[in-house]
Amino acid sequence: MAEPTLAARLDVSGLGARFDAVTAVADLDLTLASGSFTALLGPSGCGKSTTLAMVAGLLAPTTGDVRLDGASLLGVPAERRPVSLVFQKPLLFPHLTVEQNVAYGLRVRRPAGGGSGRASRQEVATQVEEMLERVRLGGLGRRRVGELSGGQEQRVALARALVLRPRLLLLDEPFSQLDADLRAEMRALVRELHDEAELTTLFVTHDQDEAVELADTIVLMLEGRLAGEGSPETFYTAPPSLAAARFFGATNEVRGLVVAGLFRGQGLLEGALTVPTTAPDGAGVLVVRPEAVGLDGEVPALVCATRFAGSDVLVDTELLDGQSVRVRVPLGTRVAVGDRLSLALVPDRCTVFTQEAE
């Protein structure tokens, strides 16, 4: 690209959206550093697409503010925001060819700062062809939209969004309608385009694997609210909330009591299970992933079942007080039903949360 894209910093504060009695998004705070790649993760219906629509200007927020490099976007109509959005569906205009689709934004967008007018026909053609090359669709510009495959359609949609050199790129589950291998290919392409063009990207997905693979930062949204934010690793090693740990799944929860910076097992586990923690005193839940549990500790457990899981073995154990803990051990580890194990709960791989009233 001739001139580098100016990736913007996005600040969302206190953002809320209410439809009649339904609150879709509530009090959302979010900051995207310039040039970052953030995944907005959450189950369907959690309000992530609504959030994206508000950032893009397609929906007026009920509360809060959206700022790009400090300047509020409230009141700026969608067509005047330096933001591009790629939807779940390709939404290619069926009456236009591939290159006309990609050129659409260049033809209609007013130049920023009231410049000398729209780009010339020649400039547009050059930029479009360049952009099509970058999404690996070089030479297909003359095609009719209906002649493309699903993956190609979404590439055109990407090209159409990127050719405008947006200061913020929004992606709303753009690959969820594609096959698994095509999806992997498109992920790689998006990450590559992001790095090349130095974009700030906000990527909405309900697929945690996609979020982990693509993003620098994951923002988890549950029921319209922020439920945790951090690097992909954090969500595995030190999940920011119990809900976040549960959303990422395959995790153990052990109930106990926090006293003076120490998580203690209760009842028969008293004395057998202690893990240091920073959680406040009171009822607590210790969360640990199956692969983080060692077999060389001092928490007694009984093996109830073992299950072959491809590259390793899942062992279901029962603690003295009847709580179950799943452990992931390497293939070839000698474990059989009825064996007594001594589990190791390494403090820095365990997270303790205050137990919510249930």
Add this chain to the structure above:
Amino acid sequence: MRETLRDRSRARGLSRIRPPGGLRTSATVVVLATAVLLPLVPLLVWSVAGTWRYPDVVPGRVTRRGLDLVLDGEVVSATATSLLIALTVAALACAIGLSAGRAIGLHRFRGRRLVQFLLLAPVIVPGLAVTLGIQVFFVRYGLADTVLGVVLVQLMPTVPYAATLLGAAYANLDVDYERQARTLGSGPLRTFLTVTVPLLRPALVTTALLTFLISWSEYILTLLIGGGQVTTLPLLLFAAIGSSDRTAAAALGLLVVLPPVVIVVLVAGRLRGRDDAWMGLARG
């Protein structure tokens, strides 16, 4: 959108495997030609018949009186008036139909069914009854006996169809196309013109033709509001029929059916030429 499935299969190289449509469309064209053009033959013969009495098979004398009549100043100006009114009515009905259709096709609001019914009401209630009632207002506002008044009154039988057709088209429209256009930098008006209208094009063409034809053949409303001052082709035709001048009636009749025939021939041509849905008559 309606073509994606087929186009997908085309993209995968399946395009050559298609049902043999040639024979079917040829048959369609023959049927259309027979049903539409054949009834015109007697009309054509009558329009040049000087005298044609029972039991003659062909007219006893051929005359060019019918042709002269069609080229007569009064008929030419009536044709121009008819065209002007029909084109204006079609354009206005499309414009009103687009906004009304958007409301009933896209939005779920309280009383939507009622609005839908009210829009269709002029088709159900005889237009003549309503016109007799509102004629007084046309007189009061100086719209009686004017082309504008005739245009306005002809919106009554045309807008219901326009709103219904375009409402159905809007109901099938994916508004995300418009949202996408907005995020690409296109303002509301430009989005409407460059995205919405092309997406609605088939329905718009149908609506324009249908409303044009309704207006073109309207007689009673034109007579009532035009008060004989606004002379359209159907008015001349009915006058000729009333005076039992069969040659004149046949010649004028031919002139009146010309646009519908041209449209049908065009449709037939499109049916053969393109495998495209058109006027709801076929989907390739």
